[in-house]
Amino acid sequence: MAAFIAKQVVGDKLSSVKGAIGKDEEGGGDTEKENAEALEIEEARREMEEKRKEKHRKMEEEREVMRQGIRDKYGLKKKEEVQEEEADPMADGRVGRKKKTPAELAAEANKDDSDDEEFAKGFPPNLSELSSKVSEIPAKLAQGVGEVTEKCVLQ
Numbered sequence: 169m170a171a172f173i174a175k176q177v178v179g180d181k182l183s184s185v186k187g188a189i190g191k192d193e194e195g196g197g198d199t200e201k202e203n204a205e206a207l208e209i210e211e212a213r214r215e216m217e218e219k220r221k222e223k224h225r226k227m228e229e230e231r232e233v234m235r236q237g238i239r240d241k242y243g244l245k246k247k248e249e250v251q252e253e254e255a256d257p258m259a260d261g262r263v264g265r266k267k268k269t270p271a272e273l274a275a276e277a278n279k280d281d282s283d284d285e286e287f288a289k290g291f292p293p294n295l296s297e298l299s300s301k302v303s304e305i306p307a308k309l310a311q312g313v314g315e316v317t318e319k320c321v322l323q
Contacts, residue, residue, distance in 0.1 A: 239246060268276070 236246075238244070
């Protein structure tokens with residue numbers, strides 16, 4: 169009786185395995201069905217991505233309206249920005265910033281130089297005189313301490 173039960177259990181498993189193998193061999197229509205499902209899934213993903221992009225675009229428009237209201241209220245000027253549409257269209261999936269052209273690098277270097285000049289213009293004209301006096305202070309202080317230590321006698 170135990171052999172009958174064992175044969176029944178093993179026999180069911182073998183027939184299920186044989187059935188699975190047989191279905192794969194004769195199932196030419198399954199691949200067409202799978203391809204159709206894959207296309208539907210891809211289309212659904214594409215639609216979801218478009219909806220997500222549209223949602224983010226609308227949110228950014230709302231934020232820009234809010235930013236403009238703040239600029240108007242406080243009299244701030246809008247920073248000039250490079251339009252994203254003008255940027256490299258092939259860099260959509262790219263991580264990181266876009267590379268600067270030599271012209272952009274030169275303009276940036278000139279801007280840094282002009283910033284230094286403007287910064288120097290803000291100082292008083294006798295700055296070199298003041299800086300020399302400040303550099304003399306430690307020497308005068310050391311000299312004064314030396315004089316005091318000569319006058320004092322430690323017992």
